[in-house]
Every structure is written in C-alpha cells, then in structure tokens.
Amino acid sequence: MPHGYRIVRSNEGIDFDELAALLKSADLADFDAVTRKKAFEGSSIVAYVFQKDLLVGCGRALSDGAYEAALYDVAVLPAYQGRGLGRLIVETILAELEGQNVIFFAxxxxxxxxxxxxxxxxxxxxxxxxxxxxxxxxxxxx
Ligand SMILES: CC(C)(COP(=O)(O)OP(=O)(O)OC[C@H]1O[C@@H](n2cnc3c(N)ncnc32)[C@H](O)[C@@H]1OP(=O)(O)O)[C@@H](O)C(=O)NCCC(=O)NCCS
Structure with a gap:
C-alpha cells in the first residue's frame, strides 16, 4: 500500500457526487451521481482509495461468485496517477476474485x-x- 493512502471496500459513507467527479476527471463516460451510485452499489466488489478524506481512486467488479467476473470503472484522479494507486485498486479486486476469469475492456x-x-x-x-x-x-x- 503506498504510504498515506487507505483502501475502503464498502459503499458506506461514499460521497457519490465526489465519485462521479472522479470518474469524469478520468474521462470514463459521464454518468451522474445517482447512476454511479446504482452501479457501485450493484457491484459485487468495490474498492475506493482515500488520501485522508479525499477520494483519489476507485474500481469495481461484478462476479457470479463462482468462476466469471468483470472489472469496471478503474480510475485515479489525474494528480494522483503514477503513484501505484491504480495497481493497488486492480490487485485488490483481482485478489478477491482469485480463481475466476476476470474480463474487461481497457x-x-x-x-x-x-x-x-x-x-x-x-x-x-x-x-x-x-x-x-x-x-x-x-x-x-x-
Ligand atoms: C489507468 C490508471 C487507472 C492507472 O493508474 P495509476 O495509478 O496511474 O497507475 P500505477 O501508478 O498504479 O501504475 C502501475 C504500473 O503501470 C504503469 N502504467 C500506468 N499507466 C500506464 C499506461 N498508460 N501505459 C503503460 N504503463 C502504465 C506504471 O508505470 C506502473 O509501472 P511500474 O509498476 O513498473 O512502476 C490511471 O491512469 C487512470 O485513472 N486513467 C484514466 C482512467 C482509465 O483510463 N482507467 C482505465 C479504465 S479501463
């Protein structure tokens, strides 16, 4: 874990306006906060990275719980890219999906x-x- 960051694995307390802004800043489509909330709350796995109280990264995956999964919405705030946070998000999610095929489009x-x-x-x-x-x-x- 890069120093000074923490990873959160649930949707509790997430500010979905902040999340929507993060995903917009990373150029990952342009859904509003209500739609992003629905997507993240409907996912099997979520990962959020914070620096203090600032949301700086996110990712989520859908899984059938057996052998197939899909990864979506991996993003890091532009100013925080290149510090190992994208790797942290993806590796955290993949570790939880060990033994499953995980597909996505980069x-x-x-x-x-x-x-x-x-x-x-x-x-x-x-x-x-x-x-x-x-x-x-x-x-x-x-
Ligand atoms: C893609 C993204 C999540 C990467 O996050 P990041 O925090 O900058 O990446 P990391 O710092 O964890 O990089 C991990 C490794 O990948 C490399 N890397 C990062 N971006 C890369 C790129 N575009 N091409 C090649 N290598 C890259 C890094 O150099 C690093 O290599 P190292 O471990 O040998 O030092 C981030 O650039 C981003 O949010 N982009 C906009 C949204 C997006 O495109 N998301 C992907 C959706 S599929």
Whole structure:
C-alpha cells in the first residue's frame, strides 16, 4: 500500500457526487451521481482509495461468485496517477476474485498498464455495446 493512502471496500459513507467527479476527471463516460451510485452499489466488489478524506481512486467488479467476473470503472484522479494507486485498486479486486476469469475492456492506451498487472489481451473479445457508433469512434471496436 503506498504510504498515506487507505483502501475502503464498502459503499458506506461514499460521497457519490465526489465519485462521479472522479470518474469524469478520468474521462470514463459521464454518468451522474445517482447512476454511479446504482452501479457501485450493484457491484459485487468495490474498492475506493482515500488520501485522508479525499477520494483519489476507485474500481469495481461484478462476479457470479463462482468462476466469471468483470472489472469496471478503474480510475485515479489525474494528480494522483503514477503513484501505484491504480495497481493497488486492480490487485485488490483481482485478489478477491482469485480463481475466476476476470474480463474487461481497457481504455484505449491503457492496455500496457493492465499487461503490467499480468492481464492478457483477448483475441475473441466481443461486445454488445450500448452505443456502438460511439464505441467505434473511440477506438473500442473496428
Ligand atoms: C489507468 C490508471 C487507472 C492507472 O493508474 P495509476 O495509478 O496511474 O497507475 P500505477 O501508478 O498504479 O501504475 C502501475 C504500473 O503501470 C504503469 N502504467 C500506468 N499507466 C500506464 C499506461 N498508460 N501505459 C503503460 N504503463 C502504465 C506504471 O508505470 C506502473 O509501472 P511500474 O509498476 O513498473 O512502476 C490511471 O491512469 C487512470 O485513472 N486513467 C484514466 C482512467 C482509465 O483510463 N482507467 C482505465 C479504465 S479501463
């Protein structure tokens, strides 16, 4: 754990306006606080990183509790990136999902970050996107 930070594994006490702002600052879609709250509260695993009372990072995963899981919304405030916090979030979640397949789509340009954490590219990855046109434009699908 990088010095001066703490990790929180529940949604209790989370300020979802602050969370929505964090995810917006990391350019991970633009959902409002109510929608972010629904997503994080509906997830099997959440991880939040704080420096004192400031929310500086987050991540969440869905799991069937047996062998399949998916990772979403991994983000670190821009000013706090490059300090090992992204690694902390992903490793914390993956440790809890040990023994399960964990799939996700990396943001364009962030593939090498996940490769450093032992993740492999999927050669048959398929998605039924909410907005296929937008995802094509952003480089997630050909
Ligand atoms: C991707 C993100 C979570 C990484 O968080 P971070 O705290 O900056 O990453 P860390 O400091 O933990 O980096 C861990 C390792 O990955 C490397 N790394 C980080 N970002 C990288 C990138 N874009 N490309 C290659 N390597 C990267 C670091 O150099 C570090 O390497 P090291 O362990 O050998 O020193 C952060 O950049 C972010 O929030 N980006 C915007 C949101 C986003 O794209 N999230 C991913 C959604 S799939």
């Amino acid at each position: 943001s364009v340009g962030k593939e090498a970050f996940y490769e450093k954490l032992g993740c492999l590219r999927m050669s048959t990855g398929m998605a039924h996107w909410r907005n296929p046109q937008r995802m094509r434009e952003r480089g997630y699908s050909a």
